């Protein structure tokens with residue numbers, strides 16, 4: 001009897017507050033789910049987080065000293081993953097970021113390569129940009145990670161001093177000159193001798209992560225790892 005009532009209450013709830021898959025719109029998913037199983041199976045997973053010397057680690061090789069790095073998915077244009085990232089970055093959808101963070105957190109948890117991480121740090125946005133968007137999308141992903149992988153997150157330990165767009169068309173050395181001095185660590189003592197996992201939504205050139213990582217690596221005894229939702233090939 002109770003089950004029947006529960007079933008009708010759920011059906012009524014669905015009728016009053018329609019809830020569909022954020023990607024394909026299918027309306028047969030529960031209130032707790034964000035995308036349907038069919039769409040979930042289409043996530044272009046990389047399996048890089050498990051894999052030493054993977055293509056994301058190669059992006060940073062010879063640039064900064066990384067303990068482990070990886071990305072959950074390949075970034076492909078016009079894909080459902082791009083749709084979710086657009087929802088997160090430009091359509092004010094925290095739910096998309098939390099969902100992607102959950103998936104990334106499950107992947108991080110399932111490999112021992114990130115076991116020793118002490119703190120998660122989302123790549124900081126310039127305060128002006130964060131104010132305009134209303135949030136830092138990397139911090140929302142971080143919250144999603146934390147929901148399934150219980151590591152503390154620090155959002156005020158590093159600040160972004162200069163608002164630049166990543167210069168993808170420039171060569172590496174001039175890009176590095178542009179990126180130097182952009183980030184400032186405000187709580188170096190807190191990070192001393194810790195393993196930091198720096199996270200972002202998408203890795204393209206890796207220039208911002210490299211600049212922020214270099215600032216973190218100035219702290220004595222620190223170890224640095226990097227993880228993102230997507231990786232552009």
Ligand SMILES: [Zn+2]
Pocket residue numbers: 021022023024025026035036037038039040
């Ligand atoms: Zn769907």
